[in-house]
Amino acid sequence: FNYLPKTYTQETIEEFKRYFKNYKISKNNLWLIKPRNSSLGNKIRFLKSVNDVRKNEIVTKYISNPLLINGKKFDLRFHVLVTGHNPLKIYVHSNGWAKVSSEKYDIDLDQLDNIFKHVTNLYLNKKNKNNFKVKESVVSFEKIKKYLKKEYKLNFSEIEKKVNDIIIKSIITMNHLEIKKENSMKLKSNNIYDLYGVDIMIDENFKPWLIEININPTLAEESLTLDRKKMLRQTLVDLFNIIGIVPYSHIDGKALEGEKKFKNYIEEAIQQSICEFTRPLGGFKRIFPLKSNIEIYKKYFKEISPINKYLWDTINNNLY
Known part of the structure; x- marks a missing residue:
């Protein structure tokens, strides 16, 4: 890619x-x-x-030609929820933030060791005692949208479309490996979820680049600013609503939700996925699979599992 x-x-x-x-x-x-x-x-x-x-x-x-905010480098952190790989379901949250370097960007070959110009990581930039300011180093998507519109006449929605494409393709490339891992551990995919932190950098031509996918994004509140705490809390609330945490009785330890028997695991996985699609999404948005993009992205799967195919057929025949 x-x-x-x-x-x-x-x-x-x-x-x-x-x-x-x-x-x-x-x-x-x-x-x-x-x-x-x-x-x-x-x-x-x-x-x-x-x-x-x-x-x-x-x-x-x-990437030596990055788009800049007030003369500084930045990248965008997107939170991506994957509620199982077999079948694969991908969501992206609208809450996110830009991580901004603490010094203005330039390419001075004699000052390449000044990493504060070139790396946006918050923890690293905190070490810059002369120029680090928390409010300037972490900027919400809402503020980023306004800045890009004003300074570059750039609609953030156009960036989001390209980023969603990057996320879908990247997660798909891992699908066959994740399914094999689940099978080897005898795990059911509908009981599994992953929250990824996807970092994207935009160049001066408005092209987004995938910097990295973090499998353990920061969730510890003591390390976050107040704005990030609020965004993260809402993201986690929405996550638990989607994955459908079932309450248990404190008396006998049984689930308070009624049990349902299925003919086989495929039927169980499909019905639970359909149930998942009806839950409140909050700030999350399902980006795959959709009736509008299954045909577009199925060619990127190295192997298409029977359960993935079954879910796609179900979506194509209905309005899920």
Whole structure:
């Protein structure tokens, strides 16, 4: 997919070293080194020599033409809910925020070690004691929409459409792997959900780029600003409404919701999905599967499970 910057992983890093053995740093050819399975912006740095790359690190092409807010870099955090992979159902929440760097952006090759110009991670930018301001470093989508409209004549809804496409394709590429994992652990997909934090950067041509998908987005309130606490609380309330947490009796420990018997697991998964579609979404919006996009995206599945196909047929024959 062309929405992901060129990236070399541990499996392809030797190939990278061969191609870039004579690498010389330049403004139009910048690469970032990132630790694998890391967080909080730890140890992110610019590549200066192929010998800088250590074991369990990845190298990714740096987006050197980012769209700016008041002269600073930013990326967008979207919260994505996946309520099972078999069948696959994807939701995106309208609450989100922009993470903004603490210093104005430029590409001065002599100051590449000043990571506060180039990385938007909040925890890292807090270390910038001279220029860090919480209110300027975390900006709600509502404020971002107004800024982009005023400064760039850009409708945020157009960005959201492209981002939804990125999210759907990215989650689909994992589908067969997630189903195999569920099967190996003997788990039922309708009892599983994942909340992802998807980070998107927009370049000066208004093209969104996928920076990363966080499998453990920050949920600890003590680390959040007041605005983010409010947004996150609403996101979690909406999440629990969709996944249908069933209350239990404190007396006998039984579910207070009536039991229903199904002919087989496929029927159970489909009926529970239909029930899920009728629940209040709050700020979430289902982006896949929809009657309008099943045909568009089914070609991106490496394998189409019988349950996914059954749900798609059910949606196409009804108004879900």
